[in-house]
Every structure is written in structure tokens, then in C-alpha cells.
Amino acid sequence: xxxxxxxxxxxxxxxxxHVQSLERGIAVLLAFDEEHPEPTLAExxxxxxxxxxxxxxxxxxxxxxxxxxxxxxxxxxxxxxxAIGQHYxxxxxxxxxxxxxxxxxxxxxxxxASLATLDGDDVVYVARVPVRRIMSINVxxxxxxxxxxxxxxxxxxxxxxxxxxxxxxNRRPLRPITPRTVTDxxxxxxxxxxxRADGWSIVDEELELGLLSASAPVRDRTGQVVAxxxxxxxxxxxxRGELERNVVPLLVETAERITADLGRR
Amino acid sequence: xxxxxxxxxxxxxxxxxHVQSLERGIAVLLAFDEEHPEPTLAExxxxxxxxxxxxxxxxxxxxxxxxxxxxxxxxxxxxxxxAIGQHYxxxxxxxxxxxxxxxxxxxxxxxxASLATLDGDDVVYVARVPVRRIMSINVxxxxxxxxxxxxxxxxxxxxxxxxxxxxxxNRRPLRPITPRTVTDxxxxxxxxxxxRADGWSIVDEELELGLLSASAPVRDRTGQVVAxxxxxxxxxxxxRGELERNVVPLLVETAERITADLGRR
DNA sequence: GTCTACTGCCCGCTATGCGTACAATCTGAT
DNA sequence: ATCAGATTGTACGCATAGCGGGCAGTAGAC
Numbered sequence: 187x188x189x190x191x192x193x194x195x196x197x198x199x200x201x202x203x204h205v206q207s208l209e210r211g212i213a214v215l216l217a218f219d220e221e222h223p224e225p226t227l228a229e230x231x232x233x234x235x236x237x238x239x240x241x242x243x244x245x246x247x248x249x250x251x252x253x254x255x256x257x258x259x260x261x262x263x264x265x266x267x268x269a270i271g272q273h274y275x276x277x278x279x280x281x282x283x284x285x286x287x288x289x290x291x292x293x294x295x296x297x298x299a300s301l302a303t304l305d306g307d308d309v310v311y312v313a314r315v316p317v318r319r320i321m322s323i324n325v326x327x328x329x330x331x332x333x334x335x336x337x338x339x340x341x342x343x344x345x346x347x348x349x350x351x352x353x354x355x356n357r358r359p360l361r362p363i364t365p366r367t368v369t370d371x372x373x374x375x376x377x378x379x380x381x382r383a384d385g386w387s388i389v390d391e392e393l394e395l396g397l398l399s400a401s402a403p404v405r406d407r408t409g410q411v412v413a414x415x416x417x418x419x420x421x422x423x424x425x426r427g428e429l430e431r432n433v434v435p436l437l438v439e440t441a442e443r444i445t446a447d448l449g450r451r
Numbered sequence: 452x453x454x455x456x457x458x459x460x461x462x463x464x465x466x467x468x469h470v471q472s473l474e475r476g477i478a479v480l481l482a483f484d485e486e487h488p489e490p491t492l493a494e495x496x497x498x499x500x501x502x503x504x505x506x507x508x509x510x511x512x513x514x515x516x517x518x519x520x521x522x523x524x525x526x527x528x529x530x531x532x533x534a535i536g537q538h539y540x541x542x543x544x545x546x547x548x549x550x551x552x553x554x555x556x557x558x559x560x561x562x563x564a565s566l567a568t569l570d571g572d573d574v575v576y577v578a579r580v581p582v583r584r585i586m587s588i589n590v591x592x593x594x595x596x597x598x599x600x601x602x603x604x605x606x607x608x609x610x611x612x613x614x615x616x617x618x619x620x621n622r623r624p625l626r627p628i629t630p631r632t633v634t635d636x637x638x639x640x641x642x643x644x645x646x647r648a649d650g651w652s653i654v655d656e657e658l659e660l661g662l663l664s665a666s667a668p669v670r671d672r673t674g675q676v677v678a679x680x681x682x683x684x685x686x687x688x689x690x691r692g693e694l695e696r697n698v699v700p701l702l703v704e705t706a707e708r709i710t711a712d713l714g715r716r
Numbered sequence: 717g718t719c720t721a722c723t724g725c726c727c728g729c730t731a732t733g734c735g736t737a738c739a740a741t742c743t744g745a746t
Numbered sequence: 747a748t749c750a751g752a753t754t755g756t757a758c759g760c761a762t763a764g765c766g767g768g769c770a771g772t773a774g775a776c
Contacts, residue, residue, distance in 0.1 A: 203507070203508055203511045203512075204508070204511065204512055205509055205512045206472075207470050207471075207472035207476075208472050208473055208475075208476030208477075208509060208512050208513070209512055209515075209516060211470060211472075211473030212476075212477075212535075215538065216535070218538050218539075218541075218542045219538055220541045220542065223541075223542035223543065242468070243468050243469070243470050246468045246469065247469055247473050250469070250474075251474060252571070263538060263539045263542055264539075264570055265568050265570045265575035265577055266570055266575075267535060267536055267538065267539040268577070268592060268593030269593055269595070270477075270480070270481070270532060270535045270536060271532055271593055272593045272594070273480065273481055273484055273528060273532065274483075274528045274529075274530060274532040274533055275533075276484050277483045277484055277485065277489075277527065277528055278488065278528075279488070282589050285589055289582070289583065289584060303530050305530045305531055306517070310531075310534075312530055312533070315581055316550075316580055317554070318558075319551055319554060326540065326578075326592065327533060327591065327592060328533030328534055328536055328537045329537070330534070
């Protein structure tokens with residue numbers, strides 16, 4: 187057994203397998219956000235906690251790579267940054283393959299269609315055809331929402347390996363997002379069992395009041411659930427019953443079609 | 452004036468402002484693509500040209516940060532990678548702000564609506580509402596296309612600073628993408644002048660046969676053109692004349708509305 | 717079984733990246 | 747104008763972070 191992993195606290199012995207500069211450089215890149223869209227060097231140093239010369243080196247490196255641009259003492263991200271995410275998309279055939287199915291689903295239901303994957307406790311949208319703005323937040327590819335309060339999360343958890351489910355459910359109290367969010371672990375486990383039995387999930391105003399969504403599993407060729415397909419609408423425009431009657435069959439059929447496409451390559 | 456920039460080749464004097472490990476680490480991340488969706492350590496070393504121990508260090512660092520996952524000797528990207536691009540989106544208010552306008556434009560025209568920015572010689576899609584699949588490639592946020600052959604590129608170049616235009620147009624022969632692509636620099640400059648006069652651009656099958664698109668400028672509060680709004684259709688479904696009559700007015704109006712929204716914050 | 721090709725890891729060396737310290741520059745107040 | 751008081755840019759000596767050659771351990775191929 188290795189002595190490594192977490193230090194017991196005293197040995198100043200450093201971690202030979204960790205590249206500090208990579209982590210720091212990415213931290214600098216991520217320091218750009220809504221609150222700091224055009225930070226100065228000093229601001230970035232303050233946000234990240236690194237020395238100014240260090241931040242400057244990272245910025246110059248990133249600038250040479252085309253990810254940031256500096257002018258007039260202020261720095262900003264370039265659209266090149268978006269290309270990084272493309273590598274995720276490109277390396278997962280599922281996503282490109284699902285696109286036409288999402289388009290068709292959106293067209294037939296007149297509602298937004300989404301495809302998402304599990305990452306930690308969150309569901310991450312990996313493909314999307316928006317139709318109307320229904321959620322208060324602007325959902326785009328890459329957006330994360332808590333798994334336990336969404337139909338896509340329920341679908342992904344329903345067929346996820348036990349340790350994954352445990353790590354999400356046994357986490358410090360599940361956060362209630364709206365008054366209707368189910369936060370009791372055993373109630374959620376029962377719900378997951380029901381999803382498994384039905385083959386789909388509907389979640390009604392648990393992520394956001396007025397938001398209603400249905401979801402079905404997409405599988406890879408080994409039968410493992412790798413993504414969830416969803417259709418979302420507003421509680422005003424539809425209802426749980428209507429969704430179940432009109433949308434769920436189409437949703438399940440579309441998910442199965444994506445699964446089939448994924449299998450035959 | 453600094454002695455730095457490009458070395459004349461012989462001085463082994465290193466660049467103190469360049470962080471090697473950051474550049475290498477990102478190179479490892481970018482080595483994942485369509486052809487190498489689940490590479491092994493050795494493959495990555497071969498692709499990047501770094502030693503295996505080095506690649507391993509980067510992978511472990513990236514794994515700890517949640518960007519890659521290793522299992523069974525194969526490594527893959529996690530959806531966390533998509534979060535990096537979100538920082539670009541979040542730091543540019545324009546994008547979120549334009550979203551509802553894109554949705555409305557798409558709904559009213561029944562065609563895909565896009566917003567794009569210039570980066571080097573390329574146009575980069577920064578927001579998009581797809582309606583139907585028209586292009587052979589799958590366009591998503593982050594996708595790059597050559598500026599000279601697209602309506603969005605023409606709009607962005609029409610109002611771009613002279614050195615930017617020169618750097619795009621005087622580049623080694625403009626690549627013809629289809630037989631109809633305009634590649635003569637002076638013809639293009641004339642076209643840019645026309646775009647400037649009209650206030651919009653239509654490009655007809657220059658990027659891809661059968662593809663037809665119209666575009667109008669979006670400005671920031673200083674009047675500078677910061678993005679192009681476009682509506683794309685297929686040559687079968689519409690025509691240049693029809694586009695000019697029915698779509699362009701709506702397009703220009705929508706672009707002006709985005710400009711106005713952008714101005715008042 | 718042997719062979720091959722991979723990953724995991726150790727470890728000494730030095731180039732790399734570090735931050736302190738100082739110069740240059742800009743901004744606004746007096 | 748002149749001068750604080752804030753910036754950012756740069757130099758440089760030092761510690762160490764990161765480097766890769768090399769080897770042990772492991773898994774699959776035949």
C-alpha cells in the first residue's frame with residue numbers, strides 16, 4: 187500500500203504527481219466570470235490569491251494561446267475558450283448523434299428538448315434545443331442543476347451504480363430548491379424505484395415553480411444508461427397528466443431511437 | 452523595445468513569461484477529440500509529444516480537478532469541461548441578453564437563429580437556436596467557420612478596424628469553400644462596402660451549397676459592432692430575394708433591439 | 717509458459733516557475 | 747506644475763516544481 191494520498195498533516199513532503207502551474211493557470215482562466223468580466227491584473231491576483239507576477243505569467247501564456255486578450259490594463263476571455271468544451275462534445279459521439287432527434291422532438295412537442303449527463307451531484311446539459319424561455323436561469327450546454335430535483339437526474343440516478351446513488355442521496359441534507367422538492371432520501375429511493383419500473387420520470391415544480399419536465403433514459407450498446415432525454419414545459423401550459431399522456435410516449439420512443447443509433451456504430 | 456518575441460533561433464535564453472506546464476496541460480486536455488475519445492496514457496504521450504510521466508502528471512492533476520476520468524487504462528473527458536466555456540458566456544452579458552431575441556427570431560422565421568463574434572480569421576458562434584439541420588456540419592456554440600465566406604463574417608468585417616480586415620483579407624489566398632465563394636480580396640472589399648451601406652449582408656451558398664443566410668450587426672453602447680445576428684435557411688426553402696424581403700427587416704430590427712438592450716445596462 | 721506493451725513509480729538534476737524588490741507609468745489632488 | 751498614491755511592468759536570485767530515464771509491476775496475446 188502506498189504511503190501517499192492525504193498527508194497526515196506534518197510531512198512537508200510534496201505531491202510529485204500534481205502539476206501546480208496547470209491548476210493555477212486554469213484557476214486564472216476561471217476567475218473570469220459574471221462579476222469579473224474584465225478584471226485587471228491586480229484583481230485577478232486578489233481573486234486567485236496568487237502573486238501578481240505569477241498571474242501575469244499565466245495571462246501572457248493564455249494570451250499566446252489565444253484564450254485571453256489584454257488591452258488597456260484590462261483582460262477578457264476570447265471566444266476561443268468555447269473551443270475547449272467542443273472537445274468534450276467531439277469525444278462523445280452520442281451528442282452529435284442525438285442532435286437530429288432533439289430537433290425533431292422539439293418540433294413535435296413545441297417544447298424545449300434536452301440531453302444531459304450526470305457529473306457528481308449535478309446533471310449537466312450536454313445538448314439542447316431551446317424553444318421558449320421557461321426557466322428563470324438561462325439553460326445552455328454546460329449548465330448544471332442539482333440531480334435530485336430534476337427528471338433527468340432521477341432517470342440518471344435510477345439506473346446508476348449503487349455507490350453513485352448513495353453518494354448523491356446520503357450527502358448532507360438534500361437542498362430543497364422549491365417548497366415541492368423531495369428531500370427525504372428514502373422517499374427519493376422509492377421514487378427512483380418507480381422510475382426504474384415505469385421507464386421514465388416526471389418532475390413537477392421541484393426545481394423551479396412553474397416548471398414541469400419529463401425524462402427518459404438513453405443507453406449505450408452495453409445497456410448502461412449514459413444520458414437522459416427530457417422535454418420541459420411550463421405548468422401553465424400543460425400538466426402532469428397531459429405530459430404523461432401526450433409527451434412521455436414520444437419521449438421514450440425518441441430515447442430508444444437514440445439508443446438504437448448509438449448501438450449500431 | 453523588448454528583445455523578446457520570436458527568438459532569432461540560436462539564443463537558448465528562455466522566456467521568463469511563459470508557463471510551460473500550463474500550455475502542456477491544456478494540450479493534454481485538447482488531445483481528446485473525435486479520433487481519440489478514450490485514449491490511453493501512451494497514446495496521449497504520443498499525440499502530444501510529451502514523456503509518459505509528464506502526461507501522467509497532467510492527467511492526475513486534471514482528474515483531481517474533475518476534468519478527466521481514468522478507468523481501465525483509458526481516459527476520457529467529463530462534462531465538467533463544458534463549464535470552462537460557461538465562463539466566456541458568463542463574462543459577456545451580450546450573450547445571455549440576446550437569448551430571448553434569438554428565440555423570438557427563430558420562432559417568427561421558423562429558421563435557425565445565431566449570434567457570432569470574430570476571432571482571428573474565423574467567426575465563432577456564441578449563441579444559437581437551431582430549428583432544422585441545414586448545414587452538413589453540426590453547428591453549436593463554439594463552432595468556427597471562415598469569416599470571409601459567411602454573412603456573419605461579412606457583417607463583422609464590414610465594421611471591423613482596418614488592421615483586422617487587412618489581416619483576414621491579405622492572408623494567403625482566401626480558401627474557396629464552395630465554387631461560389633468570393634476569394635478575390637478587392638471583390639470582397641467592395642462587398643464589405645455594400646454591407647456597410649445596406650446595414651446587412653446576405654451570403655448565398657458560399658460556405659456550403661444549399662445554404663443561404665442573412666446577417667445584421669449588433670453594437671455595444673459605444674457604437675462598435677461586437678457581434679452579428681444571423682438567420683439561416685436552405686436554398687431550396689427560400690431565395691435571396693425572398694430573404695431580403697421577408698427576413699432582413701425582422702433581422703435588422705431584432706439586431707437593433709439587442710443593441711438597445713445592451714446599451715441600457 | 718514466454719513475449720510484448722502497457723501503466724505506475726522512484727529519484728537525481730536542472731530548467732522552470734516562484735515571489736521579493738524595484739522601476740516605470742498613470743491618475744487625480746493640491 | 748508637482749507630488750502622493752495608486753497602478754502595472756520588469757529583473758533576478760533561489761528553491762523547487764516539474765522533468766524524463768529507468769525499472770518494477772501488471773495485463774493481455776499467443
